[in-house]
Amino acid sequence: MIGKIHLSSSKHHCFILVATDYFTKWVEAKPYKSIDQNKVISFIEDLIHRFSIRQTITVNNGIVFEGGLVRTFAEVLWAYRTSKRSSTGVTPFALLYGHNVVFPVEINIKSLRVKAQDYFDKKQYGQSICMELEDIDEARMLAINKMLIQKRKAARCYNKRVHH
Incomplete structure (x- = not known):
């Protein structure tokens, strides 16, 4: 999880859940206005439904960023996924x-x-x-x-x- 971002987006998103497949390096990310256990579970369930059950799920608390949220979030993910x-x-x-x-x-x-x-x-x-x-x-x-x-x-x- 990336959060809490103190300069939230125009839609007031200030948390980002991120998952990276260790092998393919595929990144999935989703911004949130607030975060709770149900949203995290839903995020992981969505990944499992789309990509099957992984061998392991490694979790950490991420890094808290000070500064602005990237406005072109989807474009950044697209660039990463296609590079x-x-x-x-x-x-x-x-x-x-x-x-x-x-x-x-x-x-x-x-x-x-x-x-x-x-x-x-x-x-x-x-x-x-x-x-x-x-x-x-x-x-x-x-x-x-x-x-x-x-x-x-x-x-x-x-x-x-x-x-x-």
Whole structure:
């Protein structure tokens, strides 16, 4: 939980509940005017209904921020979810949904990726989505391997400094 934010938003939100999936780095966040146990439970239940039951839920009290609330809260989350993470080499969006996001600008200018989909009939489009979902496990395994390699490198670097 992020709160209490002393300079609340124009809608008087001064608390933010935040959840991050440890593996995909997907972030969910919701602002509140006030917070109580029922709102926290509802927030977690919503996550469970949308993303299934996680192996663990880690909870902490968060950090209390002094200062203004980000006005473009949804845009910040969108930017985070659609930006590659150095730890995995892919976006949280791709790890969650199995493909890269199609940005609105790509639809407006009819990018090559969008044009290619225009020629799909329902069956081809469905097959394309299924193929992406079949490949998601492989993409997730590659992301895990990349994270493990980075952790080993960080450990070696740390151990060199500690042991010398």
